[in-house]
Amino acid sequence: MESDRIKWNSRFASQDSFLGRGPSPFLEREMGRIKQLLSGRRALDIACGEGRNSIFLAGQGFRVTGIDISEVGLAKAACRAAAEGVEVEFVRADLERFRPAGRYDLVINFNFLLRQLIPLEVGLLSPGGIILFDSILAIPAMPPPSNPDFYLQPGELFSLFSPYDGEILFHEESQLGEMPTARLMFRNSGGN
Ligand SMILES: C[S@@+](CC[C@H](N)C(=O)[O-])C[C@H]1O[C@@H](n2cnc3c(N)ncnc32)[C@H](O)[C@@H]1O
Numbered sequence: 001m002e003s004d005r006i007k008w009n010s011r012f013a014s015q016d017s018f019l020g021r022g023p024s025p026f027l028e029r030e031m032g033r034i035k036q037l038l039s040g041r042r043a044l045d046i047a048c049g050e051g052r053n054s055i056f057l058a059g060q061g062f063r064v065t066g067i068d069i070s071e072v073g074l075a076k077a078a079c080r081a082a083a084e085g086v087e088v089e090f091v092r093a094d095l096e097r098f099r100p101a102g103r104y105d106l107v108i109n110f111n112f113l114l115r116q117l118i119p120l121e122v123g124l125l126s127p128g129g130i131i132l133f134d135s136i137l138a139i140p141a142m143p144p145p146s147n148p149d150f151y152l153q154p155g156e157l158f159s160l161f162s163p164y165d166g167e168i169l170f171h172e173e174s175q176l177g178e179m180p181t182a183r184l185m186f187r188n189s190g191g192n
Pocket residue numbers: 001004005008009019024046047048049050051052053067068069070073093094095096109110111112
């Protein structure tokens with residue numbers, strides 16, 4: 001949506017790093033397990049923002065595509081990737097309309113919630129491919145969001161992935177830290 005593009009452009013323009021330069025600690029923590037489970041190294045970063053996770057994955061040997069609506073975020077991401085000496089394909093697109101194609105061994109979806117994308121993300125996985133998902137969890141103590149659809153409800157992330165042919169390798173809801181989050185690792189069927 002155009003309003004998302006404007007909002008995120010302004011956020012990314014007004015501060016050095018919106019979510020920090022380093023990768024998500026969850027992604028970093030799970031990297032060893034992910035590499036053991038995957039034979040391929042093709043990754044898609046949904047709503048990649050300033051590219052912190054795309055750049056980390058490229059440094060880990062993945063061929064990465066990062067998609068986001070914000071050209072300001074993507075320009076910063078491209079500069080940082082070049083500075084780190086890694087190659088990432090950054091694509092500007094509105095994920096409410098654009099449908100990524102191809103096959104990926106790893107799809108990551110961090111701090112972004114568009115429920116209708118989940119079937120598409122599962123459909124993009126190669127056999128045995130993995131989705132790593134991490135997004136904000138609604139709890140009573142949280143201030144109400146501008147749009148309640150942006151927050152996961154308790155138990156919801158697990159329910160969103162349970163109908164698919166594959167295995168939920170990990171699910172956690174944490175109310176510690178600055179933001180309560182729900183996290184999940186899903187593995188498509190067809191792996192070893
Ligand atoms: C909280 S940031 C998360 C960025 C990144 N995933 C991370 O964890 O560092 C949310 C991202 O969603 C992107 N976004 C919001 N609406 C979008 C849309 N309709 N299509 C594509 N990207 C969108 C924003 O531009 C922003 O980069």
